[in-house]
Amino acid sequence: MTKFIKFLFLCIITSFTINAQNTVIKAGHFYDSRNGKMLENQIIVIKQGKIKEVGTNPKFSKNDKIIDLSDSWVLPGLMDCHVHVTSNTAHLQRNSITTNYVRESNALRAIRGSVVAKQFLDNGFTTIKEIGNDGNYATADIIKAIKYGWIKGPTIIYAGKIIAPFGGQTKNINPDNEGLWQFEYIDADTPDEIKKAVRKNIYYGATVIKMVTGDNGTYNEEDIKAAVDEAQKYGIKVTVHVVTEGIAATNAILGGAAAIEHGDNLNDEQLQLMKDKGVFLVGTDFSYDNNFAYGVGEKTAREWTDQLVDRLKRAYKIGTPMAFGTDIIIDLPGLNRVQSSLKVLETWKAAEIPASYILQTMTIKAAELLGIDKERGILEPTYYADIIAVKNNPLKDIESINTVHFVMKEGEIIRNDKK
Ligand SMILES: [Zn+2]
Structure with missing residues (x-):
């Protein structure tokens, strides 16, 4: 029976x-x-x-x-390889992002993040890389809520807290408030501390590791390699924020990073080294409007964007692998987060990058960087x-x-x- x-x-x-x-x-x-x-x-x-x-x-x-x-x-479906869904500094009116740590709870950050994540999905971005500065692992809960079917959202490749030399990306915090930045950063100043930080992030749900170098101290090649080796055990990649000139980017490239985030000051030798090693550039190429929104004045905003146009042109000419990333945390007047983010396309156009190539950086090339090119992007x-x-x-x-x-x-x- x-x-x-x-x-x-x-x-x-x-x-x-x-x-x-x-x-x-x-x-x-x-x-x-x-x-x-x-x-x-x-x-x-x-x-x-x-x-x-x-x-x-x-x-x-x-x-x-x-x-x-x-x-x-x-x-x-499109992919943005550099987003911060839980961040928005527009209403802070030029105050430091650090102010967020005392004004905005992790819960508020998660609610904002779920709204912004849905904006990405509704506007065609079916995959995003959430790259840190998300409070105390706020995005980990957004990913859970999507998985449980409570809310709709894109596939999120998630970095957890940013691993950085002492101080994260803050400046001028007084000693009485030492550690305030640990809301969003893990201090890691030796290869052992870096390995522990990688494990901590993975424990809380990270599927990519983000490091910052050159802002408050510069990682050696061995430091980057420590993160890369540890992350590799779990099958995940390491991506490194570099905005400064000089050795910081070279150490990241030689240490085995999968990508350089921003790379505003990369020289031709470094772009060539990235090509040789297969290291991606996630350029976050702010348009004039995106830069101006930071309150820097017209001249500076123009200069910053011109610098990015030049770097994009050189990277394309050299053949550095590129994946699309935006990094927008200030919504422009009348525009939602995705519309504000897509303003970076003005910079790509100014650099005369062919549209077909830009679309590849938003699909197949992004998927390759994110390690999902056998599942998505084509x-x-x-x-x-x-x-x-x-x-x-x-x-x-x-x-x-x-x-x-x-x-x-x-x-x-x-x-x-x-x-
Ligand atoms: Zn960013």
């Missing part, structure tokens, strides 16, 4: 699986991120959250759910169905990715304005 019930149950499950409805997207224009080319009239068949087939004539049933995007440009069979659509051709004007009207995350429709 029991065997018979089991058999019956199996039959029901099997017939359900066979008859399960697939989703079919008719894509008028289709971005092939592997080759950086736009294809015409492709059909994508999606089954249980993953892509089953893609082509001009794949088989599908008339019972399948059809989504008609024949007048749209269909792309893999629309091919077995990949997750992270799919978006925009109204205008992004190869003609990259800023048309601001016109996302359809978002699918692992086969689930998050947004479809045409319905």
Whole structure:
């Protein structure tokens, strides 16, 4: 009897699986991120959250759910490799980010982060790298809430607390308040302390390690290597913030970092070394408006952006691997976080980087850096169905990715304005 019930149950499950409805997207224009080319009239068949087939004539049933995007440009979900969803300094009006530590609780940070994470998803970013400065591991709870299905959000590659030489990125904290920065940073000044910090972050949910060097002290090559070796045991990568000139970036590159974040002052030799070692640049290329929002004045904002345009141009010419990252923590007037972040595209355009290459840095190249290039970033069979659509051709004007009207995350429709 029991065997018979089991058999019956199996039959029901099997017939359900066979008859399960697939989703079919008719894509008028289709971005092939592997080759950086736009294809015409492709059909994508999606089954249980993953892509089953893609082509001009794949088989599908008339019972399948059809989504008609024949007048749209269909792309893999975008990726931003440098975001801080729980941070916003706009309302602090030029006060130091340190002020946040006493004014904003971890709970408030997590609530903001869940709202911003959803903005990323709704505007086409199906994967983000959350890169620290998120309070006392606030994002770890956002990731849990997404996993539990309480809220919707992108896939989040998560850094936990930033590992840095004593003092984090703060300046001028008086000794009576020593350690205030530990709300968001782990002080680590020797290879052993660095290894312990890596383990602590992983314990609290980190899936990438972020280090800062050159701000308050500079890590040696051995220091970076200690983090890289420890992280490697857990199959995760180390990324390093460097904004200063000189040895800090070289140590990070030779120490085995997967990426340099910012790299404002990288010289040609360092960009070449990154190419040789396969180290990515996550440039966070602020536009004039993004820089001006920091209250630095017109001249300085212009100079900073010009410097980034020059660095982007040199990196592209040399062939340094690049992944798209924005780093925006000030929402511009009238714009949400993603719209404010996409202002960095003005800098990419000013550097005359081809739109197709920029799209690759937002998809296949970002996926490679994040270690998820076998699962996401390309629309091919077995990949997750992270799919978006925009109204205008992004190869003609990259800023048309601001016109996302359809978002699918692992086969689930998050947004479809045409319905
Ligand atoms: Zn940042």
